[in-house]
Amino acid sequence: xxxxxxxHRWADAFAGKLDDSERAAMELHAETCASCARSxxxxxxxxxxxxxxxxxxxPELPWDSVRxxxxxxxxxxxxxxxxxxxxxxxxxxxAALAAMAAGALxxxxxxxxxxxxxAVVEMRPPVARPSSHQTSPRPDVIVPPPAALAALVVRxxxxxxxxxxxxxxxxxxxxxxxxxxxxxxIATGEGRIDLQFGDASAFALGPSSTLELRRFxxxxxxxxxxxxxxxxxxxxxxxxxxxxxxxxxxxxxRGTRFRVSRESAATTIECRHGMVAVRDRSAQVxxxxxxxxxxxxxxxxxxxxxxxxxxxxxxxxxxxxxxRVPLWNLDTLTTGSAPLExxxxxxxxxxxxxxxxxxxxxxxxxxxxxxxxxxxxxxGRFRRAGWVDVAAPAPxxxxxxxxxxxEPPKTAGIAERRRQLRAGIDQARLSRCTRSIAKAGLTGxxxxxxxxxxxxxxxxxxxxxxxxxxxxxASCVREVLADVPFGAGVPATWREKLDx
Amino acid sequence: xxxxxxxxxGSLAALGPADEADLIARCRADERGxxxxxxxxxxxxxxxxxYRVLGDRTDLDDLVQEVFVIAFRGLEKFxxxxxxxxxxxxxxxxVALGRIRTRKRRPPPIGVTDLDSxxxxxxxxxxxxxxxxxxxxxxxxxxxxxALETLAPKKRIVLYLHEIEGLDLKEIAYxxxxxxxxxxxxxxxxxxxxxxxxxxxxxxxxxxxxxxxxxxxxGAS
Numbered sequence: 001x002x003x004x005x006x007x008h009r010w011a012d013a014f015a016g017k018l019d020d021s022e023r024a025a026m027e028l029h030a031e032t033c034a035s036c037a038r039s040x041x042x043x044x045x046x047x048x049x050x051x052x053x054x055x056x057x058x059p060e061l062p063w064d065s066v067r068x069x070x071x072x073x074x075x076x077x078x079x080x081x082x083x084x085x086x087x088x089x090x091x092x093x094x095a096a097l098a099a100m101a102a103g104a105l106x107x108x109x110x111x112x113x114x115x116x117x118x119a120v121v122e123m124r125p126p127v128a129r130p131s132s133h134q135t136s137p138r139p140d141v142i143v144p145p146p147a148a149l150a151a152l153v154v155r156x157x158x159x160x161x162x163x164x165x166x167x168x169x170x171x172x173x174x175x176x177x178x179x180x181x182x183x184x185x186i187a188t189g190e191g192r193i194d195l196q197f198g199d200a201s202a203f204a205l206g207p208s209s210t211l212e213l214r215r216f217x218x219x220x221x222x223x224x225x226x227x228x229x230x231x232x233x234x235x236x237x238x239x240x241x242x243x244x245x246x247x248x249x250x251x252x253x254r255g256t257r258f259r260v261s262r263e264s265a266a267t268t269i270e271c272r273h274g275m276v277a278v279r280d281r282s283a284q285v286x287x288x289x290x291x292x293x294x295x296x297x298x299x300x301x302x303x304x305x306x307x308x309x310x311x312x313x314x315x316x317x318x319x320x321x322x323x324r325v326p327l328w329n330l331d332t333l334t335t336g337s338a339p340l341e342x343x344x345x346x347x348x349x350x351x352x353x354x355x356x357x358x359x360x361x362x363x364x365x366x367x368x369x370x371x372x373x374x375x376x377x378x379x380g381r382f383r384r385a386g387w388v389d390v391a392a393p394a395p396x397x398x399x400x401x402x403x404x405x406x407e408p409p410k411t412a413g414i415a416e417r418r419r420q421l422r423a424g425i426d427q428a429r430l431s432r433c434t435r436s437i438a439k440a441g442l443t444g445x446x447x448x449x450x451x452x453x454x455x456x457x458x459x460x461x462x463x464x465x466x467x468x469x470x471x472x473x474a475s476c477v478r479e480v481l482a483d484v485p486f487g488a489g490v491p492a493t494w495r496e497k498l499d500x
Numbered sequence: 501x502x503x504x505x506x507x508x509x510g511s512l513a514a515l516g517p518a519d520e521a522d523l524i525a526r527c528r529a530d531e532r533g534x535x536x537x538x539x540x541x542x543x544x545x546x547x548x549x550x551y552r553v554l555g556d557r558t559d560l561d562d563l564v565q566e567v568f569v570i571a572f573r574g575l576e577k578f579x580x581x582x583x584x585x586x587x588x589x590x591x592x593x594x595v596a597l598g599r600i601r602t603r604k605r606r607p608p609p610i611g612v613t614d615l616d617s618x619x620x621x622x623x624x625x626x627x628x629x630x631x632x633x634x635x636x637x638x639x640x641x642x643x644x645x646x647a648l649e650t651l652a653p654k655k656r657i658v659l660y661l662h663e664i665e666g667l668d669l670k671e672i673a674y675x676x677x678x679x680x681x682x683x684x685x686x687x688x689x690x691x692x693x694x695x696x697x698x699x700x701x702x703x704x705x706x707x708x709x710x711x712x713x714x715x716x717x718x719g720a721s
Binding site: 006007008010011038039042043045046048049050052053054056057058059061062063065066067069070071073074208227263264265 | 529530531532535536539543544545547548551552557560561564565568569572573637640641643644647663664665666691692694695696698699700
């Protein structure tokens with residue numbers, strides 16, 4: 001072989017596509033040809049790297065953010081498909097129409113008219129008052145447009161403190177500084193967002209949901225929701241309307257607390273307080289306090305579908321109430337309040353200045369000053385996590401931050417202390433305590449206590465948390481438990497429920 | 501009907517045909533949970549495919565988003581001619597192709613190839629790699645992507661799918677929406693150009709043989 005070997009032939013050789021004799025001839029040539037040997041080495045190294053490229057793992061990406069953007073893009077398309085097509089008239093046609101209308105107006109009122117693009121501005125004459133003997137023209141009635149409303153973000157919570165919220169398709173850098181008005185579309189990822197738009201009016205958009213503020217003014221509020229929204233609405237004045245559109249159903253509100261959840265399988269409206277009217281094309285039904293209506297697609301609204309909510313469901317609804325700040329003033333809050341970031345390891349219920357705010361991590365709007373943050377432990381007790389000074393909104397929009405330390409792991413000594421408690425109860429005394437109620441036929445009673453035992457075995461405190469015993473009997477039982485001897489060991493705090 | 505590409509395009513994406521049909525049906529019914537499942541099941545394989553094809557992670561999240569949006573939009577028209585993972589891989593290829601074309605028009609920032617050597621799945625490495633070997637491997641990969649960058653987008657995709665992913669002509673033809681004969685021709689010229697670049701790299705060009713060129717062209721046609 002006297003000619004140089006083409007590089008892709010080396011690739012064929014490395015891939016095993018050539019027979020042995022041909023490969024041997026190529027190797028023989030490469031021994032005497034430096035150029036081909038170099039070519040062989042380079043192609044060989046490239047072929048080796050193919051395997052490494054093939055096994056490259058996917059890099060980590062902001063998955064929740066990508067999910068939220070996908071969700072927003074897809075739902076936006078669906079929204080636009082569901083809306084009736086708008087008549088598209090070229091700008092020139094609008095201008096022509098405006099000019100014609102302006103001309104007609106000028107002729108009718110005998111006033112000069114100036115057309116500015118597509119708006120008509122009427123020029124009033126300097127002396128326009130008609131004399132008394134002239135027929136007075138119809139006075140111009142100027143109806144001012146209803147005052148536009150704006151909502152402010154009060155809290156975001158979820159997997160991350162920012163809650164992966166998108167406003168109009170982008171993740172705003174300073175979410176808390178924005179005023180959200182008509183036309184805004186909000187989309188959530190795995191978190192939720194709470195917004196306030198009045199003293200006692202707020203709503204919270206749940207995870208993986210979208211909300212469009214289709215109309216948002218003093219006269220009419222129209223929200224289009226896909227997903228879950230919890231609302232608290234102050235009583236409307238006469239002439240004011242508040243509707244929530246969820247697919248084919250419309251919920252009309254006066255003043256109430258309720259939830260609308262629109263899924264593909266059904267739309268559910270749960271009213272916690274007040275009353276809402278749910279209607280579709282054919283009918284309307286009222287859903288009152290502690291009632292729910294679940295509407296499958298294509299099923300007409302009917303009073304038969306309204307069912308009462310259980311206590312547990314009501315309690316669950318109460319936990320999702322949107323957060324509100326007191327003394328609502330849009331300007332003051334925009335310029336004077338600032339977000340506070342509460343970072344936790346895992347989900348922890350938190351309180352700020354004694355007010356329960358739900359599950360952190362979260363960003364919450366607070367007024368400038370010093371704030372105390374508490375976090376709940378596994379037993380549900382709030383413990384102080386620290387305090388933080390919040391200044392007025394920083395220009396860079398970086399929020400004040402407080403980190404809640406991770407909860408210490410449960411001590412292994414609880415099981416041992418629990419065993420000591422069970423073994424150390426004086427059963428004879430306990431029986432004497434419950435004898436009187438047993439004689440009365442009252443059996444199957446219980447008492448739940450909370451104990452703290454220190455390292456020396458001394459009982460720090462012993463409180464009866466819950467019981468169905470009469471007070472005297474419960475006190476007697478408590479004394480029996482307080483006399484249980486604990487040896488030295490691991491300090492422990494726990495709750496114990498004893499069936500008597 | 502294509503049963504799926506030979507190589508697993510995403511180990512997490514393995515779904516039985518029945519599960520796949522169920523997931524598609526639920527997605528078509530606009531069930532949010534199904535959309536989430538779809539996303540979580542395929543996100544890593546899609547990101548991995550795009551990353552390997554392009555060789556850098558610039559705007560990778562945007563491209564992943566684009567793939568999912570196209571997929572959700574196109575699920576209504578998905579006929580099931582191929583496995584769902586293959587169909588998604590096809591979307592990845594097309595999105596990557598679009599990206600390559602855009603990048604050709606708009607030169608990328610410095611450091612196009614940033615395939616991170618640390619991104620290799622540790623389970624695939626028997627023992628810790630020596631730093632000099634890791635650097636060498638990183639440089640080899642960078643050289644491969646540099647050579648790929650110089651190819652025309654269509655040639656690049658075909659070459660990548662054949663040489664690196666190890667797909668055959670029929671599978672590549674499905675993924676790039678072409679026919680196998682065209683793919684074969686495109687691959688022939690792509691390989692010749694690519695390996696010539698690899699062999700020559702920045703050194704002196706490798707001498708060519710006109711006769712061989714002619715023979716190869718005849719063979720390719």
